[in-house]
Amino acid sequence: MTPPPAPRPPLDRKNLALRLGTAFVFAIFFLTLLYLGDQPWAQVTFCLLLGGALVMGVAEFTRMGRKLGHRPSLAAGALAGLAILLHFFLLGLHPTDPLPLWLALTLAGAAIHFGALFFERDLDSALTSQALTWLGALYLGLGLGFQVKLFMFTGSALANTGGRLILALYLIVWMGDSAAYFVGSLLGRHKLAPRVSPKKTWEGALGNLGGNLAAAFLIKATACPQWTAVDAAAIGLLLGTVGQLGDLVESTWKRSAHVKDSNMGGIAIPGHGGLLDRIDSLVFAAPALYAYVHFVHGLN
Amino acid sequence: MTPPPAPRPPLDRKNLALRLGTAFVFAIFFLTLLYLGDQPWAQVTFCLLLGGALVMGVAEFTRMGRKLGHRPSLAAGALAGLAILLHFFLLGLHPTDPLPLWLALTLAGAAIHFGALFFERDLDSALTSQALTWLGALYLGLGLGFQVKLFMFTGSALANTGGRLILALYLIVWMGDSAAYFVGSLLGRHKLAPRVSPKKTWEGALGNLGGNLAAAFLIKATACPQWTAVDAAAIGLLLGTVGQLGDLVESTWKRSAHVKDSNMGGIAIPGHGGLLDRIDSLVFAAPALYAYVHFVHGLN
Numbered sequence: 001m002t003p004p005p006a007p008r009p010p011l012d013r014k015n016l017a018l019r020l021g022t023a024f025v026f027a028i029f030f031l032t033l034l035y036l037g038d039q040p041w042a043q044v045t046f047c048l049l050l051g052g053a054l055v056m057g058v059a060e061f062t063r064m065g066r067k068l069g070h071r072p073s074l075a076a077g078a079l080a081g082l083a084i085l086l087h088f089f090l091l092g093l094h095p096t097d098p099l100p101l102w103l104a105l106t107l108a109g110a111a112i113h114f115g116a117l118f119f120e121r122d123l124d125s126a127l128t129s130q131a132l133t134w135l136g137a138l139y140l141g142l143g144l145g146f147q148v149k150l151f152m153f154t155g156s157a158l159a160n161t162g163g164r165l166i167l168a169l170y171l172i173v174w175m176g177d178s179a180a181y182f183v184g185s186l187l188g189r190h191k192l193a194p195r196v197s198p199k200k201t202w203e204g205a206l207g208n209l210g211g212n213l214a215a216a217f218l219i220k221a222t223a224c225p226q227w228t229a230v231d232a233a234a235i236g237l238l239l240g241t242v243g244q245l246g247d248l249v250e251s252t253w254k255r256s257a258h259v260k261d262s263n264m265g266g267i268a269i270p271g272h273g274g275l276l277d278r279i280d281s282l283v284f285a286a287p288a289l290y291a292y293v294h295f296v297h298g299l300n
Numbered sequence: 301m302t303p304p305p306a307p308r309p310p311l312d313r314k315n316l317a318l319r320l321g322t323a324f325v326f327a328i329f330f331l332t333l334l335y336l337g338d339q340p341w342a343q344v345t346f347c348l349l350l351g352g353a354l355v356m357g358v359a360e361f362t363r364m365g366r367k368l369g370h371r372p373s374l375a376a377g378a379l380a381g382l383a384i385l386l387h388f389f390l391l392g393l394h395p396t397d398p399l400p401l402w403l404a405l406t407l408a409g410a411a412i413h414f415g416a417l418f419f420e421r422d423l424d425s426a427l428t429s430q431a432l433t434w435l436g437a438l439y440l441g442l443g444l445g446f447q448v449k450l451f452m453f454t455g456s457a458l459a460n461t462g463g464r465l466i467l468a469l470y471l472i473v474w475m476g477d478s479a480a481y482f483v484g485s486l487l488g489r490h491k492l493a494p495r496v497s498p499k500k501t502w503e504g505a506l507g508n509l510g511g512n513l514a515a516a517f518l519i520k521a522t523a524c525p526q527w528t529a530v531d532a533a534a535i536g537l538l539l540g541t542v543g544q545l546g547d548l549v550e551s552t553w554k555r556s557a558h559v560k561d562s563n564m565g566g567i568a569i570p571g572h573g574g575l576l577d578r579i580d581s582l583v584f585a586a587p588a589l590y591a592y593v594h595f596v597h598g599l600n
Contacts, residue, residue: 064427065427065428068427068428070428101401101402101405102401102442102446102587102590103591105401105438105442106442106587106591109438109442109584109587113545113546113549113584114545114549116549116552117493117496117545117548117549117552123495123496123552123555123556124556125556126552126553126555126556127364127365127368127432127435127552127553127556127557128365128368128370128428128431128432128556130435130553131428131431131432131434131435132427132428132431134431134434134435134438135427135430135431135434138405138409138434142402142405142406142409146402193417195423196417196423245413245414245417246413248417249413249414249416249417252416252417252423252426252427253426253427253430255423255426256423256424256425256426256427256428257427284409284413287402287406287409290402291403291406
């Protein structure tokens with residue numbers, strides 16, 4: 001005897017329209033920036049944009065930790081995260097790396113741990129609070145830092161390599177995300193991870209990979225013509241797998257903090273929930289794409 | 301009206317003898333290893349030794365987190381920490397860095413976050429548990445990793461640069477520690493940080509710096525004759541300050557976990573409490589010494 005199939009959730013058209021509208025506005029802005037990616041000011045703008053997102057993300061992270069009764073530090077977490085982000089920006093500008101990652105991490109550690117000694121009045125939850133501050137700084141600093149490094153990649157025969165790679169990252173992740181939403185809403189039957197994210201289904205996950213692959217081949221046909229079919233397939237599957245795992249990781253965090261929306265009453269992205277909800281797949285996909293083009297294509 | 305001076309704590313002779321005895325055994329072993337530091341097998345032995353200490357430290361860390369009701373992962377934390385340690389070892393062997401720090405951190409993140417998705421049955425405290433796993437991995441991985449890198453330094457005119465630097469690190473930190481113990485026990489009156497570490501006094505802290513400076517000049521006179529007096533003073537004060545702050549940081553963690561001894565019933569170092577208690581100053585002093593000899597002396 002098999003259990004009866006779960007009822008199909010209705011397609012949420014209002015949220016979908018808002019979601020697509022917001023995505024459209026972002027897309028226009030983003031494509032402009034990517035097209036101009038070889039300009040130094042475009043690199044600075046991109047880094048500043050991600051710096052702003054980093055502070056917003058650390059703030060959401062801090063609120064989540066405080067909801068659990070801990071005291072992660074927004075100031076120390078943002079400073080630590082920005083130091084890591086700045087490392088990737090400077091590495092993109094100067095291969096000699098004036099702020100190596102070990103130094104950024106050492107300064108981050110000093111800000112988080114010594115900062116707590118000097119500025120935190122309530123040290124009763126020092127261990128967990130400082131651990132949460134680190135996690136927010138690493139999650140946003142590395143997750144967004146790899147995007148900065150990708151954007152500043154040069155060295156392929158084509159102009160504007162970095163812009164093409166960021167376009168690839170976003171299109172692959174977001175087309176997978178959208179495909180999962182449609183396929184999951186229309187065909188979803190078998191629960192993927194009911195404890196973690198009860199709405200996700202195996203059908204949606206496969207739809208996600210289909211969207212990832214379609215996007216990767218679209219990128220190969222347009223922005224990155226030097227990719228082989230093997231590259232496109234490998235990058236699509238890699239980013240799709242890692243991105244979906246990253247999405248689940250963030251879901252477990254929210255669940256453990258009894259939070260439905262990482263935003264929790266702060267600034268929202270219309271139709272998209274909190275910032276962390278929107279970037280959770282990108283955070284893990286960015287280092288995966290970086291590793292692929294670094295080790296397979298030899299970009300530096 | 302000033303409050304009456306606090307009663308002077310008695311000098312604990314039994315613990316002191318045990319402490320000195322253990323230190324003596326370690327010293328013999330250590331000096332032998334340092335003297336042979338240019339041998340490849342000595343570098344491997346040192347790295348393995350610190351790898352063992354890393355796992356022991358992560359285990360103490362994990363016990364502390366579990367005492368607070370969280371579920372940090374010993375396996376993921378140890379793997380993540382060892383990846384970071386291995387980065388420093390390989391960097392010491394090959395300047396081209398086959399396991400760059402960004403890759404070690406990416407693999408660490410995958411082990412900690414994806415590992416929890418696949419292997420952790422109870423995800424109710426996912427956010428704090430994974431944050432604690434990261435903190436243990438970073439604390440031990442970076443703290444001990446910088447020692448590995450220091451030990452593998454070459455490039456000064458003298459043979460065995462790395463052994464000399466590790467000797468400097470340990471002697472400066474531990475002579476400061478011992479001086480603080482004697483001066484604090486004999487003369488301590490004014491509490492330094494009663495909330496965090498009630499036994500520490502300003503007199504002890506100044507004694508600590510005195511011990512750091514004396515050790516730094518002793519090192520200049522013997523193992524590192526190329527140091528100037530400014531080098532010795534700067535390194536003594538830098539390591540003494542950072543080391544004492546690091547000691548306080550670890551004290552706040554133990555206090556927040558309601559733990560007196562980081563060891564908590566695991567393997568102890570006789571007379572010295574847990575491993576974390578013993579290395580807390582070294583963890584922060586090692587990157588400080590590394591940064592000094594890297595930026596001021598140009599060692600790579």
